[in-house]
Amino acid sequence: KAGVTQTPRYLIKTRGQQVTLSCSPISGHRSVSWYQQTPGQGLQFLFEYFSETQRNKGNFPGRFSGRQFSNSRSEMNVSTLELGDSALYLCASSLEGAPGNTIYFGEGSWLTVV
Amino acid sequence: AQSVTQLGSHVSVSEGALVLLRCNYSSSVPPYLFWYVQYPNQGLQLLLKYTSAATLVKGINGFEAEFKKSETSFHLTKPSAHMSDAAEYFCAVRTTGGGNKLTFGTGTQLKVEL
Secondary structure, eight states: OOOOEEEOSEEEEOTTOOEEEEEEOOTTOOEEEEEEEETTTEEEEEEEEETTEEEEEOSOOTTEEEEEOTTSOEEEEEOSOOGGGOEEEEEEEEOSSOTTSOOEEOOOEEEEEO | OOEEEEEOSEEEEETTSOEEEEEEEEOSSOOEEEEEEEOTTOOEEEEEEEOSSOSEEEOGGGOEEEEETTTTEEEEEESSOOGGGOEEEEEEEEOSSSSOOEEEOOOEEEEEEO
Protein backbone atom coordinates (compact mmCIF):
# COMPACT_ATOMS: atom_id res chain seq x y z
CA LYS A 1 0.00 0.00 0.00
CA ALA A 2 1.53 3.28 -1.09
CA GLY A 3 2.14 5.90 1.56
CA VAL A 4 1.55 9.63 1.44
CA THR A 5 3.35 11.01 -1.60
CA GLN A 6 4.58 14.57 -1.83
CA THR A 7 6.04 16.37 -4.80
CA PRO A 8 8.40 17.96 -5.39
CA ARG A 9 10.80 16.84 -2.68
CA TYR A 10 13.13 19.81 -3.03
CA LEU A 11 12.72 23.20 -4.60
CA ILE A 12 14.32 26.61 -4.55
CA LYS A 13 12.32 29.77 -5.17
CA THR A 14 13.05 33.46 -5.18
CA ARG A 15 11.43 35.99 -2.88
CA GLY A 16 8.17 37.25 -4.29
CA GLN A 17 7.49 34.15 -6.35
CA GLN A 18 4.77 31.65 -5.60
CA VAL A 19 4.97 27.91 -5.12
CA THR A 20 2.57 24.98 -5.34
CA LEU A 21 3.17 21.74 -3.48
CA SER A 22 1.29 18.54 -4.16
CA CYS A 23 0.18 15.69 -1.92
CA SER A 24 -1.40 12.34 -2.74
CA PRO A 25 -2.89 10.68 0.35
CA ILE A 26 -3.02 7.01 1.12
CA SER A 27 -5.71 5.32 -0.90
CA GLY A 28 -9.05 5.61 0.88
CA HIS A 29 -8.01 8.52 3.08
CA ARG A 30 -10.17 11.58 2.61
CA SER A 31 -8.59 13.81 5.23
CA VAL A 32 -5.43 15.67 4.22
CA SER A 33 -3.53 18.05 6.47
CA TRP A 34 -0.51 20.26 5.93
CA TYR A 35 2.19 21.23 8.41
CA GLN A 36 5.15 23.57 8.27
CA GLN A 37 8.35 22.57 10.05
CA THR A 38 11.11 25.08 10.79
CA PRO A 39 13.99 25.00 13.29
CA GLY A 40 12.63 28.05 15.08
CA GLN A 41 8.90 27.35 15.20
CA GLY A 42 8.86 23.57 15.09
CA LEU A 43 5.88 21.76 13.61
CA GLN A 44 2.92 24.02 12.96
CA PHE A 45 -0.46 23.09 11.57
CA LEU A 46 -1.43 24.91 8.38
CA PHE A 47 -4.82 23.51 7.39
CA GLU A 48 -6.85 20.38 6.90
CA TYR A 49 -9.12 19.39 4.06
CA PHE A 50 -11.84 16.78 4.05
CA SER A 51 -14.07 16.00 1.10
CA GLU A 52 -12.78 19.07 -0.76
CA THR A 53 -13.66 21.42 2.11
CA GLN A 54 -11.29 23.14 4.48
CA ARG A 55 -12.17 21.85 7.91
CA ASN A 56 -9.47 23.35 10.11
CA LYS A 57 -7.08 26.22 9.68
CA GLY A 58 -3.95 27.20 11.53
CA ASN A 59 -2.64 30.64 12.28
CA PHE A 60 -0.93 31.50 9.02
CA PRO A 61 -1.36 34.52 6.75
CA GLY A 62 -3.61 34.42 3.73
CA ARG A 63 -0.60 33.89 1.46
CA PHE A 64 -0.88 30.25 2.44
CA SER A 65 -3.77 28.47 0.81
CA GLY A 66 -4.77 25.00 -0.17
CA ARG A 67 -7.32 22.92 -1.91
CA GLN A 68 -8.42 19.35 -2.25
CA PHE A 69 -9.65 17.60 -5.33
CA SER A 70 -12.40 15.02 -5.70
CA ASN A 71 -9.82 12.20 -5.67
CA SER A 72 -8.58 13.52 -2.28
CA ARG A 73 -5.29 14.75 -3.68
CA SER A 74 -4.36 18.11 -2.24
CA GLU A 75 -2.24 21.08 -3.14
CA MET A 76 -1.00 23.96 -1.09
CA ASN A 77 0.10 27.27 -2.48
CA VAL A 78 2.24 29.99 -1.01
CA SER A 79 2.17 33.32 -2.79
CA THR A 80 4.60 36.21 -2.52
CA LEU A 81 7.27 34.07 -0.94
CA GLU A 82 9.32 35.45 1.93
CA LEU A 83 12.66 34.21 3.23
CA GLY A 84 10.88 32.99 6.36
CA ASP A 85 8.79 30.59 4.33
CA SER A 86 11.84 28.37 3.90
CA ALA A 87 10.79 25.17 5.61
CA LEU A 88 9.90 21.53 5.32
CA TYR A 89 6.24 21.22 4.37
CA LEU A 90 4.66 17.99 5.48
CA CYS A 91 1.44 16.50 4.24
CA ALA A 92 -0.52 13.99 6.29
CA SER A 93 -3.54 11.83 5.62
CA SER A 94 -5.97 9.90 7.75
CA LEU A 95 -9.13 7.88 7.70
CA GLU A 96 -12.28 9.27 9.21
CA GLY A 97 -14.46 7.77 11.89
CA ALA A 98 -12.38 7.54 15.05
CA PRO A 99 -10.13 10.07 16.77
CA GLY A 100 -7.64 7.33 17.48
CA ASN A 101 -7.00 6.76 13.78
CA THR A 102 -3.39 7.11 12.80
CA ILE A 103 -2.30 10.19 10.92
CA TYR A 104 0.31 9.25 8.32
CA PHE A 105 2.92 11.67 7.06
CA GLY A 106 4.72 12.00 3.77
CA GLU A 107 8.43 12.60 3.31
CA GLY A 108 7.87 16.32 2.92
CA SER A 109 8.75 19.04 0.45
CA TRP A 110 11.83 21.08 1.26
CA LEU A 111 11.32 24.69 0.20
CA THR A 112 14.21 27.13 0.15
CA VAL A 113 13.44 30.78 -0.56
CA VAL A 114 16.41 32.89 -1.66
CA ALA B 1 -6.66 24.24 24.26
CA GLN B 2 -4.76 21.00 24.28
CA SER B 3 -0.99 21.01 24.30
CA VAL B 4 2.05 18.85 24.97
CA THR B 5 5.37 19.75 26.52
CA GLN B 6 8.55 17.83 25.88
CA LEU B 7 11.21 18.23 28.53
CA GLY B 8 14.73 18.20 27.19
CA SER B 9 15.44 19.27 23.65
CA HIS B 10 18.51 17.03 23.56
CA VAL B 11 19.03 13.68 25.24
CA SER B 12 22.19 11.63 25.02
CA VAL B 13 22.47 7.97 26.03
CA SER B 14 24.99 5.20 25.61
CA GLU B 15 24.24 2.30 23.35
CA GLY B 16 22.46 -0.36 25.40
CA ALA B 17 21.22 2.13 28.00
CA LEU B 18 17.63 2.99 28.82
CA VAL B 19 16.00 5.64 26.71
CA LEU B 20 13.51 7.96 28.44
CA LEU B 21 11.94 10.84 26.55
CA ARG B 22 9.48 12.94 28.50
CA CYS B 23 6.13 14.29 27.39
CA ASN B 24 3.47 15.99 29.50
CA TYR B 25 0.08 16.93 28.17
CA SER B 26 -2.54 19.49 29.01
CA SER B 27 -6.10 18.59 28.20
CA SER B 28 -9.50 19.03 29.79
CA VAL B 29 -10.79 15.90 28.10
CA PRO B 30 -9.26 12.43 27.65
CA PRO B 31 -6.50 12.99 25.12
CA TYR B 32 -5.37 11.02 22.12
CA LEU B 33 -1.58 11.05 22.25
CA PHE B 34 1.03 10.08 19.71
CA TRP B 35 4.77 9.69 19.47
CA TYR B 36 6.43 10.21 16.11
CA VAL B 37 10.05 9.80 15.07
CA GLN B 38 11.83 11.79 12.38
CA TYR B 39 15.10 10.63 10.86
CA PRO B 40 17.27 13.18 9.03
CA ASN B 41 15.72 14.48 5.84
CA GLN B 42 12.62 12.36 6.26
CA GLY B 43 9.01 12.79 7.26
CA LEU B 44 7.37 11.65 10.48
CA GLN B 45 6.87 8.00 11.30
CA LEU B 46 4.40 6.89 13.95
CA LEU B 47 5.99 5.03 16.85
CA LEU B 48 2.89 4.49 18.94
CA LYS B 49 -0.38 6.03 20.02
CA TYR B 50 -2.62 6.17 23.08
CA THR B 51 -6.34 5.90 22.41
CA SER B 52 -7.57 4.98 25.91
CA ALA B 53 -7.66 1.24 25.22
CA ALA B 54 -4.65 0.51 27.45
CA THR B 55 -2.39 2.72 29.52
CA LEU B 56 0.79 0.89 28.49
CA VAL B 57 1.24 1.17 24.77
CA LYS B 58 3.78 -0.80 22.79
CA GLY B 59 5.08 0.55 19.54
CA ILE B 60 7.55 -0.24 16.84
CA ASN B 61 11.30 -0.74 17.25
CA GLY B 62 10.96 -1.76 20.91
CA PHE B 63 9.54 1.54 22.13
CA GLU B 64 6.68 1.82 24.58
CA ALA B 65 4.92 4.57 26.49
CA GLU B 66 2.75 4.66 29.58
CA PHE B 67 -0.19 7.00 29.94
CA LYS B 68 -0.39 8.35 33.49
CA LYS B 69 -3.42 10.50 34.07
CA SER B 70 -2.39 11.47 37.60
CA GLU B 71 0.88 12.87 36.26
CA THR B 72 -0.53 14.04 32.89
CA SER B 73 2.40 12.27 31.29
CA PHE B 74 3.05 10.04 28.31
CA HIS B 75 6.77 9.33 28.47
CA LEU B 76 8.48 7.25 25.80
CA THR B 77 10.90 4.52 26.82
CA LYS B 78 13.08 1.84 25.31
CA PRO B 79 15.03 -0.59 27.51
CA SER B 80 18.16 -0.69 25.39
CA ALA B 81 19.21 2.04 22.98
CA HIS B 82 20.63 1.23 19.58
CA MET B 83 22.66 3.48 17.34
CA SER B 84 19.82 3.42 14.82
CA ASP B 85 17.53 5.10 17.38
CA ALA B 86 19.34 8.40 16.91
CA ALA B 87 16.67 10.74 15.57
CA GLU B 88 14.26 13.45 16.64
CA TYR B 89 11.17 12.41 18.56
CA PHE B 90 7.92 14.32 18.73
CA CYS B 91 5.04 13.95 21.12
CA ALA B 92 1.66 15.10 19.79
CA VAL B 93 -1.94 15.44 20.91
CA ARG B 94 -4.94 15.26 18.65
CA THR B 95 -7.03 18.34 19.21
CA THR B 96 -10.72 18.08 19.99
CA GLY B 97 -13.44 19.78 18.04
CA GLY B 98 -13.40 17.54 15.04
CA GLY B 99 -10.90 16.90 12.33
CA ASN B 100 -7.44 15.46 12.29
CA LYS B 101 -5.29 18.24 13.67
CA LEU B 102 -2.22 17.42 15.73
CA THR B 103 -0.48 19.77 18.12
CA PHE B 104 3.16 18.85 18.48
CA GLY B 105 5.74 19.30 21.19
CA THR B 106 9.02 20.97 20.40
CA GLY B 107 10.81 17.69 19.86
CA THR B 108 13.66 15.85 21.54
CA GLN B 109 16.84 15.06 19.64
CA LEU B 110 18.15 11.68 20.79
CA LYS B 111 21.86 10.99 20.47
CA VAL B 112 23.19 7.48 21.00
CA GLU B 113 26.86 7.13 21.80
CA LEU B 114 29.11 4.09 21.72
